[in-house]
Amino acid sequence: MANMAQVASTGRAMDPSSTGTPEEIIKRLIQYSHEAKQRAYCPYSKFRVGAAVLTSDNIVYTGCNVENACYNLGICAERTAMSKAVTEGHQSFKAIAVASDMAEDIITPCGACRQFMREFGTSWDVYMTKPDGTYQKMTVNELLPLSFGPDDLSKEKESA
Numbered sequence: 789m790a791n792m793a794q795v796a797s798t799g800r801a802m803d804p805s806s807t808g809t810p811e812e813i814i815k816r817l818i819q820y821s822h823e824a825k826q827r828a829y830c831p832y833s834k835f836r837v838g839a840a841v842l843t844s845d846n847i848v849y850t851g852c853n854v855e856n857a858c859y860n861l862g863i864c865a866e867r868t869a870m871s872k873a874v875t876e877g878h879q880s881f882k883a884i885a886v887a888s889d890m891a892e893d894i895i896t897p898c899g900a901c902r903q904f905m906r907e908f909g910t911s912w913d914v915y916m917t918k919p920d921g922t923y924q925k926m927t928v929n930e931l932l933p934l935s936f937g938p939d940d941l942s943k944e945k946e947s948a
Contacts, residue, residue, distance in 0.1 A: 821887035824850035839865035844880035
């Protein structure tokens with residue numbers, strides 16, 4: 789399995805000298821998302837969510853949901869993890885795993901998180917999990933088809 793090391797206390801790097809199979813890397817990413825869920829701040833909904841995003845540089849950043857008494861000011865786990873990665877200079881992602889406590893159903897990203905993911909591409913993988921580690925994999929494009937993204941801003945517009 790890939791050896792994981794702490795990097796600058798903000799991310800975990802996959803040791804490039806080790807050989808982990810893709811399935812082992814996915815399992816580790818899912819494990820990190822479940823660990824992140826333990827840190828969720830959700831006193832209102834009691835709905836814990838964790839996420840772990842893998843950058844193209846093989847760094848893993850985790851996040852959890854953080855609620856606020858003014859409900860619309862809370863932030864989801866996926867956006868927390870991705871924002872941490874972006875603030876550390878990463879803008880290209882391979883995968884993200886999302887975890888919750890729902891035993892019967894997989895957790896899926898909300899619409900806002902899907903759009904946030906789309907900002908960074910459409911072909912990277914999203915692993916939606918259950919607490920037992922089972923998961924369903926979809927790409928960002930499959931989760932948000934016919935989406936609006938950065939490339940749309942440079943398309944020709946009709947003049948007023």
